[in-house]
Amino acid sequence: MNAPLIGARIERKEDYRFLTGAGQYTDDVTLPGQTHAVFVRSPHAHATLKSIDKSKALKAPGVLAVFTGEDLKVGGLPCGWLITDVNGQPMKEPVHPSLAQGKVRHVGDQVAVVIAETLDQAQDAAGLVEVDYGVLPSVTSTDKARAKGAPQLHEIAPDNTCYVWAIGDKAACDAAFSKAAHVTKLDLVNNRLIPNAIEPRAANGMYSRADDSYTLYVASQNPHVERLLMTAFVLGLPEHKVRVVAPDVGGGFGSKIYLYAEDVVVTWASKQINRPVKWTCERSESFVSDAHGRDHVTTVELAMDKDGKFLGMRVKTTANVGAYLSTFASCVPTILYATLLAGQYTTPVIHCEVTAVFTNTVPVDAYRGAGRPEATYVVERVVEQAAREMKLDPAEIRRRNFIKTFPYQTPVALMYDTGDYEATLSAAIKMADVAGFPARRKASEAKGKLRGLGYAAYIEACGIAPSNIAGALGARAGLFEAGEVRMHPTGSCTVFTGSHSHGQGHETTFAQVVADRLGLPIESVDIVHGDTSKILFGMGTYGSRSIAVGGTAIYKALDKIIAKGKKIAAHLMEAAETDIEYDRGVFKVAGTDKQKTIGEVSFAAYVPHNYPLDKLEPGLNENAFYDPTNFTFPAGSYVCEVEIDPDTGVTKIEKFTAVDDFGNIINPMIVEGQVHGGLTQGIGQALLEGCKYDPESGQLITGSYMDYTMPRADDVPNYQVDTRVTACTHNPLGVKGCGEAGAIGAPAALMNAITDALQVYGINDLPMPASPQTVWKTIQNAKQKKAA
Amino acid sequence: MSIKVSMTVNGKPVSAQVEERTLLVTLIREELRLTGTHVGCDTAQCGACTVHMNGKAVKSCSMVAMQAEGANIVTIEGIAAADGTLHxxxxxxxxxxxxxxxxxxxxxxxxxxxxxxxxxxxxxxxxxxxxxxxxxxxxxxxxxxxxxxxxxxxxxx
Structure with missing residues (x-):
């Protein structure tokens, strides 16, 4: 038997191939007879398509086909979540065509596809497709979408409104506010982000006449969902005739969850030309075609009694969903956002109203955190501001309001199963040396600098989700996960999972879970994911659900392996099944020294010479579907310390401390890596990244790495991270998930630190990203105001 | 116009017919099928395409293949020892x-x-x-x- 593998820092099994260039990403797949596709995209934010002339392009060297919306008459790209508005009406779902039908609605909207023998030929010919556009006025900004006279995107959505949705008891909330000793109010913008996984999206579709089947290689986080949506809703193909393979995928962060137009087009086109069709996104193209994230405009009010105890919270948010509804666009600013507004606090009544608006921008969907960073930003910014106004220590106001007993039913639908918010907060305070902050602030001031410290105590709902609850809330799919454990005759093991790894390290983490339970060396366990032809089913990876849902499905399959193994072992050792005890790979007859290993039991199952064939099938291969009974609730406390140069506006992060509770941890090395990555994306949002559209033309101004500021190595600090554990109560591993936490908690902590530093000027808010120019300007404005 | 380029890649002499505009990274990935070198952007910002040319790290997306004529190129596939031991x-x-x-x-x-x-x-x-x-x-x-x-x-x- 091995040393325990759960909780061990095991180097990753997948690293060797990535480090030697042997990874296989979608663009690395080249099929016999490969052709190449290039999309013609709208250069306008809003226009009618008056005519498309493809004759010149068709005559260009190497061109095999040019297709437009006239050729591709299939279903629209579906939205997977129905939101019902405040009047009981379904959200407005305008058709989302894979190739434009009569109109384009954002810069980058796909108009035509050119397919040629080589990529160069396809690119050259794409420039020859002549499109006559009737340019229309456009609207890109969230808060102007419903303005009087604003250009209308879709006939079925008056005032560009997708839905107005609400949660919580408004009357009770208003009553709480009427009794408040103090109300703190903030107007906040959660800036639009562009996900930017470093591997651009790619898709390679192949049709086989031999059996009328399709194979699609695609950079996807959830190949089965991709197949389901594409076959059932768009192309009307039988599901069993379509295989979707998501091989190595170079980061997703949400942006590769969705069914995209390009995936549909290359699959469809491969039959039309009877050749495989590959499309690989260029980076500048990904800026105008990958789903964006965030983009909320919010007003929040927090009512308190005289001691800073929260009495109620009122939130009004406008969320920009872009030009069309992407796959999960509708649930992000509602179900994944407003339900988290209780945060870690006992706020007894909360009301939130969300208006989702269409604009002439790229569709907006889930991006790392998806709704929960937006909720955390609202809660933690207003709580910090409330502490300032109530003249309370920001840690103290949080402590006064922490939820302390579990399970806890929030006023916004969720039931937290467990947590210990004081534990993470006090650990973070200690690790960040908050006690030494006043001295460090003095030292900064002596150099003419400003120093600030900010907290964020976040919570997230992960392990998405119980299918019945999700269904009641509008989900149009189940949210279980599938796993299969296949013992081989000689004792090694292959595990198939519907979760998909695109950097998270499942091949190691899941192997640790299996090897630990089966008492096998980790080298004897391989994890297979990302191929609908190998894996029985899968809902994929998003919402930090892989270990909590996918890992549990595997765990349940292991239960079945062990249960069957007990029967086999009982037969082999001529004992009663009830006398067999199992511990990490060893079946023992209780009270004796008789035992059989999992390897011996596997061998007997596949070479059943001495086997209870009258009672038991041979073989040792089991699968399980797991549908969770609740979300998981990772939570933590972050402390950020910044130094600002008031003369230049440059903010330097001096310290960033994160103490998280992810429940039990399988591989701390991988978990820390997830936190580091999430923090950097959160810091990116607060300091560097901001998607900007030109309000007049609707052009994307931040359309390349020259214009959109990605965090680089010298923009971020070394992180101090640690964990505290309250085990999840409703899955057998006690795990909660860790993939998004950093991105959820970091922006509020950082902006609280910056506004703390700027309190000398009376500055309580400034927009993200807090670039040097923004900080400097905000300081100048405050100084002028003071002087006036 | 198609032209012939020759260079050493991972210790082996290679030559290929490419277009004048063919990037070094395209030669490496598409002609030589060394797909460990990646393309992550189109503005020479991301560095996923970095290879060694005559011992120095260069971005293979920001030069055409012709510029590497006669050069000694090493890609990620050429870094580990011959027996697979990691560098x-x-x-x-x-x-x-x-x-x-x-x-x-x-x-x-x-x-x-x-x-x-x-x-x-x-x-x-x-x-x-x-x-x-x-x-x-x-x-x-x-x-x-x-x-x-x-x-x-x-x-x-």
């Missing part, structure tokens, strides 16, 4: 969890080896500044910095 910098990335999705990794490793050559005691600041031309969206750089510091020390041994 000390590759090993350091593995030991320090300096990679997640693996897409930026080849470029990171190629740049790191160049950075560490003759610099066994790279400081954190030197490493962070030296990574200015390489983007990673997964790791937050924390463990890449650790990996390169450890790899630089190991390379000097």
């Amino acid at each position: 000390p910098m590759q090993a350091a990335f593995k030991e320090n969890h300096g990679l997640q999705c693996g897409f930026c990794t080849p470029g990171m490793v190629m740049n790191a080896i160049d950075l560490a050559k003759g610099n066994p005691n790279l400081t954190e600041t030197e490493i962070r500044e030296g990574l200015e031309g390489n983007l990673c969206r997964c790791t937050g750089y924390h463990n890449i910095v650790k990996s390169i510091a450890a790899g630089a020390k190991a390379m000097a041994k």
